[in-house]
Amino acid sequence: MINNIKHAQARLAGVVHQTPLDFSSTFTELSHNNIYLKLENLQKTGSFKVRGAYHKITSLNNKEKQHGVIAASAGNHAQGVAYSSSQAGISSTIVMPEGAPLAKIQATRNYGADVILHGDTFDDALEYAKQLQVETNRTFIHPFDDDKIIEGQGTIGLEILTQLSDVDAIVCPIGGGGLIAGIAATVKSVNPNINVYGVQADSCASMVTSMQKKSPVKIHSTGTIADGIAVKRPGEKTFAYVQKYVDDIVTVKDIEISRTMLYLLERNKLLVEGSGAAALAALLNHKLNLNGKKVVTIVSGGNVDINFVSRIIENGLIEAGRYLSLSTVVPDKPGFLNQLLNIIADLQANIITINHQRISTKVLPGQTEIQLSLETKDDAHIEKIEKRLLSEGYVITRNQ
Structure with a gap:
């Protein structure tokens, strides 16, 4: 197998990029491991x-x-x-x-x-x-269950071994299994002591279920933002490789993937799709028993719809406690809005939007509903804002 992968590497020379292996001090600190990102999102066509x-x-x-x-x-x-x-x-x-x-x-x-x-x-x-x-x-041309496809993906393993010869572990997203099959077969044939871990979206964990059943099986999926790994049934060939070479497979939730996409965008200036963020999400959420190791995480792709990115950012900010939308009802008289805004300013929250709603089932004549969107620091800051408003007599409702 390793000779075939070396042949694939020679065939791909000058056609595909040898993608960077980027050390991240931020993710090293958050995961308690030395984290290196294999940036296949920078590959031609935007993925491996x-x-x-x-x-x-x-x-x-x-x-x-x-x-x-x-x-x-x-x-x-x-x-x-x-x-x-x-x-x-x-x-x-x-x-x-x-x-x-x-x-x-x-x-x-x-x-x-x-x-x-x-x-x-x-x-x-x-x-x-x-x-x-x-x-x-x-x-x-099968997307994963083909020897030539697996060999081509395995060239990533050869690059990693060249770029970081003393790597301890590689963490890789799994859909149908072609990527992890090629990487695992490559690195294990060179150094069996390198651990290889797979990561799936928990709502479409077909390889996890198949490993439990000891045979490739088709599962029911509820959908995931990691569309690139939303495969309901792994391949026969890839299953055999995973069974032989992969040390463990874990799952991550969509909210964990979403948060990681935002981290990558904000901290590393990397635009990454859901499947590309899954492996790092597992490390940041401590799904693997790794500590102090040199770990390569495969950032498998960056082809994400720009419209979807805005929703990821919004959801990520909410999840991180950096965005708060709330409503309250006040008398529709001069000075009451200013009083509310002074409290918000005193608490050092930044107002993003403000809206008056005088006609609503929530308000009586002579009242107005104030809807505020705030930029906040963290969950503790949000809690402080809510407690202060409640102590001042405001009845507040969080908006979804």
Whole structure:
């Protein structure tokens, strides 16, 4: 296997970036480990997926290339296949879920692929792509359960070993398992003492369930912001690799992923998608029994819809106690609004928005509802604000 991965690395030379391995003092302090970020969000097409896609597509024979390729993807594999196909001069069709991020759909089209939207989930798109493959005789490029795909992703492991030869552990997101299969097989063949851990979204933990069942199984998913790892059933090949090489798999909640996305944006100036933040989220929330180790966390991609980023920021600020929206009712007379604002100013909260509502089921004639959005410091600051307002006789309601 390691020889095949080295061959893949040679094939990818000059095509993909050797992405940076960035030491983070901030996340080192928060996780109590020496944290290095493997920045695949800075890779061509915005994720690691181009490695496996290019290796697979350039391995096809002339007859396979002549018919073109077809793939299914929630977004990142789509862009990798579209880019690689364009580079190879062959046509590509990509089936994506109807709810796939618009940025990923548009980017895939810009790379030259014909995009078909079908189904609510990646698994729906996958089944339809397989059906179309039979009808069109195109070559199917599986997003994870393929030896060439796994080998391509394994080149990340080779880079890590070069960049940080004394790494103790690698933490990697898991969807279908292609990324962690390639990385784990690579590093374990060179140094079996390196621990490899997987991370899944807890609402779509198909690999965790499959490991418990000792066989790949399909699960029911309630959805996750980490769409890149929202795979309901892992691959047969990838499951075997995970079973053989991966030391443990943990799960993270969407709120933990969201908070980590905000940390990466604010502290490291890195725009990262949900699946790309999952591995670091596990470390920051102490899901793994690691302390004082040199740990590489795979930041697998950065293809996130900009509209979604604003919601992540808002939710992250609320979660961190840095944003408060509240309402209170006061007499609709001069001086009462100023009195309220003076209290807020005295407590050193910054007013973002303020709104008067005189017509509402909450207010009587002669009253007005004041809605305030405040920039706060932390949860303790919010508690201080609420206690002060209550002590001054205000009846307050937090707005969701």
